Amino acid sequence: MAKRDYYEVLGLSKGASDAEIKKAYRRLARKLHPDVNPGDKAAQKRFQEVQEAYDVLKDDDKRRAYDRFGHAGPTGGFDPRTAGGAGFPPGGFPAGFGRGGGTPFEGIHFESGDLGDLFGNLFGGRRSSGPEPGEDVRGQIEVPFRDAALGGTATLALRREKPCPTCGGSGRTGKTVCATCRGEGVVAESERVRIKIPEGTEDGGTIRVPGKGAAGARGGSVGDLYVTVRVIAHPYFERHGNDIQGIVPITVKEAYAGAEIGVPTIHGVVTAKIPPGTQSRQRFRLRGKGVKDPRTGTTGDHIYVARVMIPKTQSPAGLDAATLLDSLYETDVRAELPRGL
Ligand SMILES: [Zn+2]
Numbered sequence: 445m446a447k448r449d450y451y452e453v454l455g456l457s458k459g460a461s462d463a464e465i466k467k468a469y470r471r472l473a474r475k476l477h478p479d480v481n482p483g484d485k486a487a488q489k490r491f492q493e494v495q496e497a498y499d500v501l502k503d504d505d506k507r508r509a510y511d512r513f514g515h516a517g518p519t520g521g522f523d524p525r526t527a528g529g530a531g532f533p534p535g536g537f538p539a540g541f542g543r544g545g546g547t548p549f550e551g552i553h554f555e556s557g558d559l560g561d562l563f564g565n566l567f568g569g570r571r572s573s574g575p576e577p578g579e580d581v582r583g584q585i586e587v588p589f590r591d592a593a594l595g596g597t598a599t600l601a602l603r604r605e606k607p608c609p610t611c612g613g614s615g616r617t618g619k620t621v622c623a624t625c626r627g628e629g630v631v632a633e634s635e636r637v638r639i640k641i642p643e644g645t646e647d648g649g650t651i652r653v654p655g656k657g658a659a660g661a662r663g664g665s666v667g668d669l670y671v672t673v674r675v676i677a678h679p680y681f682e683r684h685g686n687d688i689q690g691i692v693p694i695t696v697k698e699a700y701a702g703a704e705i706g707v708p709t710i711h712g713v714v715t716a717k718i719p720p721g722t723q724s725r726q727r728f729r730l731r732g733k734g735v736k737d738p739r740t741g742t743t744g745d746h747i748y749v750a751r752v753m754i755p756k757t758q759s760p761a762g763l764d765a766a767t768l769l770d771s772l773y774e775t776d777v778r779a780e781l782p783r784g785l
Contacts, residue, residue, distance in 0.1 A: 447515045450497035469498040575664035581657040589678035595643035605630040605658040630659045644738040647675040686735045686744025699752045709733045709746040724752045
């Protein structure tokens with residue numbers, strides 16, 4: 445029988461990522477493992493086929509060689525089922541196996557513990573039927589500016605694997621493969637997960653929700669959910685770390701003579717000073733009126749930026765007032781400009 449393409453064996457296409465390869469392998473190995481299918485020769489054969497495919501594709505060097513030469517390449521003709529006798533030796537091949545020059549296995553480097561690791565990862569160590577923890581799941585939510593700054597809640601709709609209700613996660617009902625989950629032990633279900641948004645959450649930050657990942661196999665623990673937060677920009681407030689910044693328009697008189705004005709902050713309007721002689725774009729700080737840092741517990745500041753508004757209505761009185769102001773500059777306002785590059 446002609447050897448099947450390794451990607452085909454794992455149900456993947458040629459450009460599959462390392463994560464996809466690993467995932468496909470885990471899924472198939474779980475389903476086809478001899479402990480789950482005692483006495484099933486076809487499953488056993490398929491299990492070994494999957495194993496061999498994974499062993500080549502998970503290794504960058506072997507995969508490259510396979511992509512280039514296929515089964516006819518340096519790995520061609522090598523059959524781990526016969527090379528190792530009946531099945532794989534427990535604990536993997538001895539160190540240095542296949543490394544000697546001139547062996548028919550040149551280019552293939554099984555290392556001691558390689559296969560042991562593989563089984564260890566998959567089946568929880570010594571016993572191949574032991575519990576296996578569920579995988580972590582990742583998601584993303586958009587959070588309003590206010591909730592990210594002050595805290596709130598959000599809901600995320602996601603599909604996640606849960607233990608199969610029919611077989612209780614074993615994948616079998618009596619002597620047959622469970623029809624509900626087709627032997628996987630888990631079923632995918634839609635769920636709305638409520639997520640607490642801590643005060644001071646930043647754009648791009650991650651929130652961990654324990655126990656909302658994929659179900660474990662055979663009684664293994666449930667994975668976690670990791671949610672990446674995208675904070676929706678606010679039309680007025682800008683956030684810089686734990687500081688919040690906003691522009692406050694002021695009149696010519698307020699800028700010239702100074703004033704007390706109401707400055708909007710995320711905690712409400714705060715009365716703040718505009719000192720005499722304030723310029724446009726001048727920045728002032730209100731301590732502790734920013735965002736509370738979830739790690740340190742310290743609170744950032746509110747920064748308000750002055751913008752001097754000039755009346756647009758033209759009038760002789762306005763011109764007189766402006767002319768009078770013009771006479772009050774001590775130096776040329778453009779004295780410090782460069783003359784060129
Ligand atoms: Zn089931």
